[in-house]
Amino acid sequence: MTEATPHPLTPQDSLVAMMVAVSASDATIRTAELINIQNAVNNLPIFADYDIDRITTVSQTVYDLFEQEDGIAALFGLIRDNLPEGLNETAYALACDVAASDGHIYEGELRLLEEMRYELQIDRLHAAAIERGSRARHMTLAHVS
Numbered sequence: 001m002t003e004a005t006p007h008p009l010t011p012q013d014s015l016v017a018m019m020v021a022v023s024a025s026d027a028t029i030r031t032a033e034l035i036n037i038q039n040a041v042n043n044l045p046i047f048a049d050y051d052i053d054r055i056t057t058v059s060q061t062v063y064d065l066f067e068q069e070d071g072i073a074a075l076f077g078l079i080r081d082n083l084p085e086g087l088n089e090t091a092y093a094l095a096c097d098v099a100a101s102d103g104h105i106y107e108g109e110l111r112l113l114e115e116m117r118y119e120l121q122i123d124r125l126h127a128a129a130i131e132r133g134s135r136a137r138h139m140t141l142a143h144v145s
Contacts, residue, residue, distance in 0.1 A: 012050040013058045014083035015091050016041065018116065020062045021075060022095040026108030036101035040094055046087070072112075076119040088120040089130065096134035103138060
């Protein structure tokens, strides 16, 4: 863990870390992605008692890990240690929503989502349903033919 994180991640921190990770995975953090993360933290029941100031600390932890050679593996180690298994699909759904929020899923995001499915042991059929829901929520008229 980095010095910026004085204690283990909470389950909510783990969810935020997954959202930040997918946003940063293509080396460009877009405004739509940041707004999606903020909206999730502000509105979802899982974050009802979450200290919103933790977003900055968790984000910095993710950025620091991404700078290390085995940082993604270390991130998933933190997630496995601190995210209850019952929230794995929630974490994946939130990550998919962030990836889809700007209307396009980039190669780096696709690779990280694939790794998330594996690391979180998300059944492929469940993952497809989650992905389809995210796509439907973030559809624009430009995508409709």
